[in-house]
Amino acid sequence: MTTRIKVGMADIKVVAAPGVLVTLGLGSCVGIALYDEFVKVAGLAHVMLPSSRRITNNENKAKYVDTAILQLIEDMTALGAKKERLTAKLAGGAQMFAYGNNSQNTLLKIGERNVASTLEELEGLKIPVISQDTGGNYGRTIEFFADTGKLIIRTIGHGVKEI
Amino acid sequence: MNFLNDGQLDVLKEIGNIGAGNAATSLSKLMSRRVDMKVPEVKVINFDEVEMVLGGAETLVAGIYMEFTGDIQGTIMFILDKSSAFNLLSFLMPNYRFKNHETFSSLESSALKEVGNILTGAYLSSLSTLTGLYVKPSIPALAYDMAAAILSVPMIEFGQIGEQAFFIETVFIDGLNQVKGNFFLIPKIDSYPIILRSLGVDR
DSSP states (O other): OOEEEEEETTTEEEETTTOEEEEEEEEESEEEEEETTTTEEEEEEEESOOOOOOOOOOOGGGHHHHHHHHHHHHHHHTTTTGGGOOOOEEEEEOOOOOOOOOOOOOOGHHHHHHHHHHHHHHHHHTTEEEEEESSSSEEEEEEEETTTTOEEEEEEESSSEEE | THHHHHHHHHHHHHHHHHHHHHHHHHHHHTTTTEEEEEEOEEEEEEGGGGGGGGGGGTTTEEEEEEEESSOOEEEEOOOEHHHHHHHHHHHSSOOOOSSOOSOOOOOHHHHHHHHHHOOOOHHHHHHHHHTTOOOOOEOEEEEEEEEEHHHHHHHHHHTOOEEEEEEEEEEETTTEOOOOOOOEEOGGGHHHHHHHHHHHHHO
């Protein structure tokens, strides 16, 4: 039987084939899916915030883009993956509430900032981003398959996608 | 909520109780009928427990989101599950026929925003009365989607200040139709000391 592992909010999980990583209802959070095709090892991080750099006391590495990616690489390496072989797929980063331009709350655009920060961090680490399904104003449930590296995205009212 | 002591957390819970109670009274007036309210439950959860809220991560819910400014700043969210949202709409528009339950028409969505406006307004005005602080709500925004996706908005706000989320679940009941609502009151981090000081519990 295939192992299905749930990845919660501010959480990181890794699995070898034929495992599947699942995260339910991504909103403004971003799902960062890294894959090593050679050893068929997959890792998924469900991050909430763009950067830990201004935080003095980071208790949860999975919460921030920068620290989550590093942790993800470390955990995948433990399963035999190599950083040089990793590729990335992204999903999420929606803006759930449209609020016009008057909003003083920059957090409503946090999805966009999470995605931008993820792309930047991955570029810095030289991990290529093969595909992404980000933005919009709707939630996404994603499944990441370790045997193929496929990422399936399900939504309410916006169809099903494979990236 | 690691920066708050137990006494301060209790005070915030009490604000939530009074606010939600006030909102239930408003709902009762709006519907011209009796609305019973269960004792509000105050919950403190970890982020990975968010799927246990509102019956599951993929449960379809309606979220009404408002910001507030004034002496303190923050956001407040009112969340209804799918059946509660449609039950509430049938209360408000007794002769109205729904096309489907997958989306809201513009009439349905403005009706829900208005309810959200009234209920969160009642909540915030009790906060203002209790603290003597000026609180000005913004216009509401509405989203209808998976619970976890909608909750990601308040969770991210909590994420900036700690490792846990704090919210008040209030169940309103009317006859056979059950309307169940959740309030999330999320002051900005620098507004906490102002609220606590105004209530004399700043230490």
